[in-house]
Amino acid sequence: MNTPLLKLSHVHKSFGPIDVLHDISLEVRAGEVLCLLGDNGAGKSTLIKILSGVHRPTSGTLEMDGRAVDFTNPKAATLKGIATVHQFGGTFPLMSIGRSFFVGAEPKKRWGPLKVYDRKRANEIAVRAVREFGITRIDDGDRLVGGLSGGERQALAIARAVYFGARVLILDEPTAALGVKEAAHVLRIIMQARRKGIAVIFITHQVVHALTVGDHFAVLIRGTKAADFRKGEKTREEITDLMAGGEAMAELEAEIEREALAARPHPA
Ligand SMILES: Nc1ncnc2c1ncn2[C@@H]1O[C@H](COP(=O)(O)OP(=O)(O)OP(=O)(O)O)[C@@H](O)[C@H]1O
Numbered sequence: 001m002n003t004p005l006l007k008l009s010h011v012h013k014s015f016g017p018i019d020v021l022h023d024i025s026l027e028v029r030a031g032e033v034l035c036l037l038g039d040n041g042a043g044k045s046t047l048i049k050i051l052s053g054v055h056r057p058t059s060g061t062l063e064m065d066g067r068a069v070d071f072t073n074p075k076a077a078t079l080k081g082i083a084t085v086h087q088f089g090g091t092f093p094l095m096s097i098g099r100s101f102f103v104g105a106e107p108k109k110r111w112g113p114l115k116v117y118d119r120k121r122a123n124e125i126a127v128r129a130v131r132e133f134g135i136t137r138i139d140d141g142d143r144l145v146g147g148l149s150g151g152e153r154q155a156l157a158i159a160r161a162v163y164f165g166a167r168v169l170i171l172d173e174p175t176a177a178l179g180v181k182e183a184a185h186v187l188r189i190i191m192q193a194r195r196k197g198i199a200v201i202f203i204t205h206q207v208v209h210a211l212t213v214g215d216h217f218a219v220l221i222r223g224t225k226a227a228d229f230r231k232g233e234k235t236r237e238e239i240t241d242l243m244a245g246g247e248a249m250a251e252l253e254a255e256i257e258r259e260a261l262a263a264r265p266h267p268a
Pocket residue numbers: 015018020038039040041042043044045046047
């Protein structure tokens with residue numbers, strides 16, 4: 001099998017006395033979707049921050065293409081092709097689509113002795129990039145990002161990351177705030193990124209979404225990798241149980257039953 005594009009081995013992270021991640025080993029290959037599942041507080045954000053150069057692991061190693069990497073800052077991770085897209089697309093509502101696509105890297109044209117922002121070119125490239133991901137409703141790069149739907153914003157952010165050379169795309173809860181149709185749209189975009197040979201790390205707590213597009217799954221519970229399996233190896237119920245911690249759900253069921261019993265009218 002080909003070398004993993006990104007590999008973490010035995011990663012630990014603590015903040016002072018607080019242990020947040022313990023012995024996390026994961027890998028993702030080009031053209032593969034790794035779903036990282038976990039309840040609130042499981043350590044997903046901390047893991048993303050390690051992958052994107054915001055935090056350094058306390059111990060453990062990261063490799064890309066089989067070579068050790070050490071991301072000392074987010075720029076170092078970006079330069080290696082790691083791109084993170086956050087829940088709301090991380091875009092600027094009051095900017096145009098073209099502007100927000102190129103923010104910090106605007107194409108320039110000559111205007112007399114000056115070089116000025118080439119709005120037409122920026123708009124054309126941005127609209128084309130988003131269309132490549134199947135979003136055909138966006139045809140005007142002058143439109144404000146704030147007027148786009150949640151799914152369209154995600155598409156814009158993903159298209160932007162891919163245009164700027166992402167090899168590993170980290171999607172942080174991209175479908176969490178979306179309705180069914182919009183979420184389906186974003187899942188389609190994930191499949192498209194996968195087809196382009198990008199390694200996708202899809203962070204979610206929505207098991208159905210993960211199962212739809214994932215090739216490989218890891219479940220984080222209180223900072224530990226509680227399960228690591230491939231498509232078809234576990235059912236939706238098994239995964240949900242794992243994530244919620246089967247005990248917590250059983251406890252809740254028992255509590256509801258007790259309440260229902262107590263609420264029943266007593267025979268006179
Ligand atoms: N800088 C920090 N200092 C101390 N503790 C931290 C720090 N960052 C995170 N933690 C703790 O680590 C644990 C995991 O947090 P993290 O944000 O990674 O979880 P998460 O899975 O992303 O949760 P959520 O889905 O709620 O965002 C939490 O208990 C959190 O309080």
